[in-house]
Structures are given as structure tokens and as C-alpha cells.
Amino acid sequence: MKTLMIIINWINAAVLAGTPLLLATNGEILTEKSGNLNLGVEGQMYMGAVTGLAAAWLTERWFGVGGIIPLIAAVVFAFLMGCISGLIYSVLTVTLRANQNVTGLTLAIFGTGFGQFFGEVLSNEAGGYVTVGAETKHVFGNINFGSLTEIPVIGTLFFRYNWLVYFAIIVAVILGWFLNKTRKGLSLRAVGESPATADSAGINVTRYKYIATTIGGGLCGLAGMYMSMVNQKGIWVTNCVSGYGWLAIALVIFSTWSPLRAIYSSIIFGGLSVMYMRVPIPGMPMAIYMMFPYIATILVLILTSIRQIKEHAQPASTGLNYYREER
Amino acid sequence: MQHFKKLLVILLCALFVFTVVACGPKDPDKTEPVDPSKSEGPVDPGKITLANIKIGFVHVTDPNDMGYTYNHDLGTQKMAKELGLKDDQIINKFNTSEDQACENALRELAQQGCHIIFATSFGFEPHVIKVAKDYPDIEFCHATGFRAQGAWDEGQKNVHNYFGNIYQARYLSGIAAGLKTKTNKIGYVGAFHFPEVISGFTGFYLGAKSVNPDVTMVVKYTGSWHDPTLEAQLAAALIDEGCDVLGQHCDSTAPATAAEAAGVYHVGYNSDMRGAAPKASLTSAIWDWSRYLIFAVNKFVAGEEIPADWHGGIADGVCDISPLNDDIVAPGTADKIKEARDKIVSGDWDVFTGPLVDITGKVVVAEGETFIEPQSAPSWGYVLEGITVPPEVLEG
Numbered sequence: 001m002k003t004l005m006i007i008i009n010w011i012n013a014a015v016l017a018g019t020p021l022l023l024a025t026n027g028e029i030l031t032e033k034s035g036n037l038n039l040g041v042e043g044q045m046y047m048g049a050v051t052g053l054a055a056a057w058l059t060e061r062w063f064g065v066g067g068i069i070p071l072i073a074a075v076v077f078a079f080l081m082g083c084i085s086g087l088i089y090s091v092l093t094v095t096l097r098a099n100q101n102v103t104g105l106t107l108a109i110f111g112t113g114f115g116q117f118f119g120e121v122l123s124n125e126a127g128g129y130v131t132v133g134a135e136t137k138h139v140f141g142n143i144n145f146g147s148l149t150e151i152p153v154i155g156t157l158f159f160r161y162n163w164l165v166y167f168a169i170i171v172a173v174i175l176g177w178f179l180n181k182t183r184k185g186l187s188l189r190a191v192g193e194s195p196a197t198a199d200s201a202g203i204n205v206t207r208y209k210y211i212a213t214t215i216g217g218g219l220c221g222l223a224g225m226y227m228s229m230v231n232q233k234g235i236w237v238t239n240c241v242s243g244y245g246w247l248a249i250a251l252v253i254f255s256t257w258s259p260l261r262a263i264y265s266s267i268i269f270g271g272l273s274v275m276y277m278r279v280p281i282p283g284m285p286m287a288i289y290m291m292f293p294y295i296a297t298i299l300v301l302i303l304t305s306i307r308q309i310k311e312h313a314q315p316a317s318t319g320l321n322y323y324r325e326e327r
Numbered sequence: 328m329q330h331f332k333k334l335l336v337i338l339l340c341a342l343f344v345f346t347v348v349a350c351g352p353k354d355p356d357k358t359e360p361v362d363p364s365k366s367e368g369p370v371d372p373g374k375i376t377l378a379n380i381k382i383g384f385v386h387v388t389d390p391n392d393m394g395y396t397y398n399h400d401l402g403t404q405k406m407a408k409e410l411g412l413k414d415d416q417i418i419n420k421f422n423t424s425e426d427q428a429c430e431n432a433l434r435e436l437a438q439q440g441c442h443i444i445f446a447t448s449f450g451f452e453p454h455v456i457k458v459a460k461d462y463p464d465i466e467f468c469h470a471t472g473f474r475a476q477g478a479w480d481e482g483q484k485n486v487h488n489y490f491g492n493i494y495q496a497r498y499l500s501g502i503a504a505g506l507k508t509k510t511n512k513i514g515y516v517g518a519f520h521f522p523e524v525i526s527g528f529t530g531f532y533l534g535a536k537s538v539n540p541d542v543t544m545v546v547k548y549t550g551s552w553h554d555p556t557l558e559a560q561l562a563a564a565l566i567d568e569g570c571d572v573l574g575q576h577c578d579s580t581a582p583a584t585a586a587e588a589a590g591v592y593h594v595g596y597n598s599d600m601r602g603a604a605p606k607a608s609l610t611s612a613i614w615d616w617s618r619y620l621i622f623a624v625n626k627f628v629a630g631e632e633i634p635a636d637w638h639g640g641i642a643d644g645v646c647d648i649s650p651l652n653d654d655i656v657a658p659g660t661a662d663k664i665k666e667a668r669d670k671i672v673s674g675d676w677d678v679f680t681g682p683l684v685d686i687t688g689k690v691v692v693a694e695g696e697t698f699i700e701p702q703s704a705p706s707w708g709y710v711l712e713g714i715t716v717p718p719e720v721l722e723g
Binding site for chain 1: 391563
């Protein structure tokens with residue numbers, strides 16, 4: 001029974017650790033499906049993290065309300081800030097045709113600085129901790145499912161999460177449906193595979209790239225908001241994103257560019273990353289535990305390249321800018 | 328498009344002209360206001376006083392961490408106020424990593440004319456000793472390190488270590504935890520399995536045990552001084568194991584907020600965390616670094632030797648606990664803490680007093696004896712009975 005409880009609690013922790021990864025991974029999958037390799041996820045998450053917190057905190061301050069309204073403000077503004085970061089990337093790579101790798105890395109550095117800087121500005125403004133009130137903390141906490149939570153095993157497995165966990169899974173399902181079952185999704189995939197072909201078929205390549213990258217950025221912004229509002233419980237902590245943006249990029253490969261596979265791969269990834277805290281294996285050094293998620297990523301890379309399944313490969317034009325004149 | 332380019336060129340030219348004009352020499356009729364402090368006759372360039380001393384700091388993060396660096400910077404500000412230093416007499420280097428960047432920062436501070444330099448993170452020490460060799464006239468003080476005495480033995484007397492008996496403050500904060508726990512199981516979010524951390528949690532545990540003989544403690548490590556995400560996840564793991572009070576030796580407030588969300592309690596480190604988690608934070612073990620900074624700077628200005636190794640405890644005001652969260656601490660906590668505090672301040676008794684038995688059953692401090700740290704950096708490495716640490720750290 002004790003072992004079972006450890007495993008159940010571990011799965012619960014894995015889902016919680018995997019949720020920001022799932023949001024950011026889906027954002028990056030959407031971006032890469034349009035042929036944009038955005039390495040700036042870490043920065044986008046920082047921008048979302050600080051904006052979400054600032055929005056919630058200022059809403060509480062200005063309007064004197066806690067709970068659902070600061071929550072909506074946090075979600076909306078974190079998403080918008082993520083969109084802006086995606087737009088910056090799009091303008092630079094799609095319109096000005098800057099190198100995608102360099103732009104992405106720059107965005108990562110810029111966004112990290114943006115987050116830390118405005119985090120400090122907020123701290124100075126608050127004169128100490130920037131922290132939201134108890135009501136707002138509560139709405140970002142676990143949903144109250146009443147007696148459902150108390151069911152043994154199932155309660156912990158399915159009903160002890162905050163709303164963003166369910167939201168992230170719904171987003172993944174919608175994204176999977178959009179990419180695979182709709183005409184626009186097909187067009188987007190065409191843009192990512194071969195923009196020249198898509199262009200001759202009458203698809204507006206620029207528009208698709210812009211919209212996909214911008215919304216993808218918005219999802220990364222929400223992932224960042226998860227780090228500050230859920231993981232840190234609505235308080236600004238320096239380095240709160242802790243490299244999860246880079247993990248999300250690895251996870252895109254791990255889930256082989258599929259939003260639905262991203263659901264379980266992010267849970268596996270999250271589970272492996274918290275494993276050392278929960279599942280003691282005698283004699284296993286902590287450093288080895290910490291390698292697990294990355295070993296898994298490398299294994300997936302090797303397996304997919306051995307099997308050579310085209311659907312599991314990176315969109316062919318990822319990382320390359322599209323010049324219409326060079327067709 | 329052509330028009331646009333022309334317009335752009337014109338605009339840029341205008342901007343250029345404007346910049347040149349703006350940067351030109353100021354109106355010669357205006358004279359700079361005379362600074363009264365500068366007009367008190369020529370200062371002897373060889374004589375360093377509080378009015379012209381320059382002090383450098385190298386920190387591993389910035390005060391925004393609301394933890395270690397924040398606290399150390401509070402000490403800097405307090406020192407500046409008490410000694411009447413001006414802002415331009417203090418140069419801070421924040422967010423310096425524990426590698427070549429530290430060496431560069433130290434050299435920059437030396438070239439900027441600092442007379443005394445404080446480096447505040449453990450990993451800075453080898454760089455401090457290396458750079459100090461090149462600047463024999465500058466004093467280098469390093470917090471938490473242990474190599475200064477060795478350097479002195481080799482004739483390099485401008486390096487110094489400083490730290491404090493934080494285990495005493497930990498002991499007091501442990502009392503609050505020991506009285507509060509219902510499950511008799513305390514969790515501890517540690518950074519590394521390393522004497523500074525072990526000494527801290529041992530003090531914390533002994534404090535809890537002094538008021539609650541049945542208490543046990545589980546320690547887990549994040550493997551980082553500052554990783555808020557891991558700290559939050561680790562805190563959640565400890566709570567899932569049944570711990571209902573958490574202690575911490577890591578930099579962020581994540582364990583406090585995680586405890587609050589789960590409805591359990593928390594004892595902090597480095598800063599008063601009641602603001603971050605009003606329903607969970609009982610108290611914190613905190614530092615007052617200004618004690619040493621003032622001591623060292625005064626010694627320097629007086630031309631006296633700063634000792635190779637310095638430490639102070641609660642009696643010296645170097646460390647203490649932050650105000651208790653009266654709404655949630657267990658009844659009687661304040662009295663118990665005062666009792667223990669008086670005992671420590673009196674100097675007759677200290678935290679590591681025997682009999683103390685480690686997890687293998689060996690008596691590490693015999694009855695009637697007291698373990699006293701031989702130098703400022705903690706060297707206590709025994710894991711006592713009742714404390715669980717990850718098994719793999721014991722094998723290495």
C-alpha cells in the first residue's frame with residue numbers, strides 16, 4: 001500500500017511538473033509546424049511569467065478584488081505578452097528574414113532579462129515580496145472537487161490538480177484536432193513542410209507563419225504564467241522559469257511534433273524530472289536521476305531516426321526562412 | 328520606397344546633428360556647485376579614512392532573490408548607514424557566477440580603486456585567493472570559505488574568511504517547528520549534502536527535539552542553491568510523505584508557499600517570509616552581516632590586522648530569528664525560544680552538546696562534551712539519529 005501511494009503521488013507530481021511543459025511544448029509545436037524554429041521559449045516564458053503576475057497583482061491593487069478577476073487578467077495578459085514575443089520573432093524572421101537560430105537565442109536572452117528586470121521593478125514597487133492575496137492564490141490552487149478528491153487512488157490521480165492542468169490537455173487535444181483534421185491545419189503543415197509548394201497552391205505563407213508563431217508564443221506565455229502563479233503561488237521569485245523553456249524544446253522532439261503525444265511525453269518527462277525526490281533507488285546517485293529525462297530524449301531521437309517514419313520527423317522547412325523570389 | 332529611404336536619411340541626419348549639439352560643452356558661465364565635503368583641504372592620498380575608503384562586493388545573485396544576497400545587501404546598507412559612507416564608496420557586482428566571471432569581477436573592483444573587497448559566495452574562494460596574490464595592498468574577505476588560514480600560513484595575509492554560528496539561530500527556529508508539528512515528522516529542503524547545510528539542519532533538528540523528543544526529520548536535496556521550481560517540487564514531495572512543518576536551506580520562498588498551499592507550516596532562512604506565506608511561515612533564521620562588515624572596515628581604517636578567520640553568533644548579533652508569526656505558532660513557543668536563547672547568549676551552553684548519536688549508532692559527541700567549530704566555516708558532517716537523508720549521499 002505504501003509503495004502504491006508513492007507511485008500514485010509520483011504520478012500526481014509528474015502531471016503537475018509536466019503541465020507547464022505541455023503548454024510550452026504545444027506552443028513550440030505550433031510554431032515549428034509553420035517552419036519557424038523558435039529557440040526563445042525560455043524568454044517567452046519569462047515574459048509571460050512576469051506579465052501574468054504583474055497583471056494579477058495590479059488588478060488586486062487597483063480594483064481591490066481577489067480571486068477570479070485577477071486570474072482572468074493574469075491569463076489574458078500573459079497570453080498577450082507571449083503573443084507579442086511571438087510577433088517579435090515573426091517580424092524578425094518572416095518579414096526581415098533574420099537567421100532563425102540567432103533570433104530565437106536572442107529572444108531567450110531578451111525575455112529572461114525582461115522577466116528579471118520587471119520582476120525587480122515590481123519588487124521595488126511592492127517594497128518586498130510581490131505576492132497576490134489568499135483568494136487569488138486559491139483560484140490558482142487545486143480545484144475543489146468535493147468528495148471526488150477523497151476517492152482512493154482515483155482522487156489523487158485525476159482530481160487533485162489546478163485548472164491549468166485540464167486546460168493544457170484540452171489545448172493539446174484541440175491543437176491535435178486542428179493540425180490533423182482541419183483544412184487550415186493541413187495548410188499550416190504544408191507551409192512547414194514546403195512553403196514554396198504551399199505558396200503555389202495559393203496559401204498565404206506569411207500569414208500562416210505569423211499567426212502560428214504568435215499563438216504559439218501566447219501558449220508559451222501561459223506556460224510561463226504557470227511557473228509564477230502556480231509553481232511559485234503568485235509570488236515573484238528570480239529564476240522562476242528554471243530552464244523549463246529549454247526542456248520544452250527538447251520535449252517537442254520527444255513528442256515527435258505531435259500535440260497529442262506531447263500529453264503523455266510531458267507527463268513522462270515531468271515524472272522523470274521529479275523521480276529522485278520520490279522514488280528512492282538504493283545506491284542511485286542523484287546526478288544519474290537528473291539525467292533520466294535527457295537520456296529519454298536521446299533514446300526517442302535515436303528510435304525515431306531508426307524507424308524513419310515521416311510523420312514523426314521535424315517539418316522539413318523548419319529553421320529555413322522562405323524567400324518567394326528564390327523559388 | 329525611395330521616398331521612405333530619403334526620409335529616413337534626413338531623419339537620421341537630424342538626429343545626428345541634434346546629438347552632437349546636445350553633447351557639446353556646457354554653458355561656461357555655469358559653475359559646478361561646490362561639494363562641501365571635498366573642500367575640507369587636501370586629503371592625504373596615502374591615508375584611507377571612512378570618507379575615502381572604497382568597498383567592493385561580489386555577489387552570486389542580486390538582492391531580488393529575497394534570500395541570501397538580499398540579506399547580505401541589507402548588511403551592506405546598514406554598514407553604509409552606520410559608518411556614514413556615501414553611495415559611490417560602495418561598488419556591487421551582482422549576478423557573478425562562480426567561475427572566471429568572479430575573477431574578472433574581483434580584478435575590476437581592484438582596478439576601480441577598492442581598498443577592501445567582500446566576496447559572498449562559497450564557490451568564489453579559489454578565485455579570491457588567486458586574485459588576492461596580485462593585489463597585496465587590498466584586503467579580500469570571503470564569506471563561508473575555509474582556506475584563508477592556509478593562505479596565511481603561506482604568508483598571504485590579505486585574505487580572510489567570515490561566517491557565523493547560524494546553527495544557533497537554526498536551533499531557535501527548530502523549537503518553533505518542534506512545537507508545531509502534529510505528525511512529528513519535519514521535512515527539510517536542502518541544497519547540497521555539504522557541511523554548511525548539515526550543520527544547519529542538525530541545529531534545526533536539535534532545536535525541534537529539545538521540545539519534542541519524538542520528532543524525526545526527512546532531508547532531501549535539490550542539488551542547487553537557487554532553483555525555485557525544484558524547491559517547490561521537493562517541498563511537495565516532503566509534504567506527500569507526511570511532513571507537516573518544513574525547514575529549508577535554499578534561496579527562494581518556494582518551500583514556504585508550497586507549505587501554505589498544502590496547509591502545513593514552514594520555517595524559513597535568510598529572510599522573514601511571513602510576507603510571502605502569511606498562513607505558513609512560523610519564523611526564519613536570519614543573518615545580520617553588517618556586524619562583520621563594520622568590524623572589518625573599522626579594522627582596516629584603523630590600520631589594524633583583520634583576522635584570518637572570524638565568526639560570531641547570536642550573542643554578537645550576527646544571526647538570530649525573525650519575529651514569530653504570533654497567529655500560528657504553537658502556544659508557549661516564545662517562552663521556550665527565549666529560554667534557549669538566554670542559555671546560548673550566556674555562553675555556558677551551545678547547540679552541539681552531547682550525548683549526540685549518529686545514524687550508525689556511533690556516539691559522535693559524548694555526554695558532557697560540546698562540539699565547537701574550529702573555524703568559521705562549519706565542518707559538522709554527522710547525520711544524527713532521527714534524521715533521514717537520501718541514502719546515496721552517505722555512501723560517497
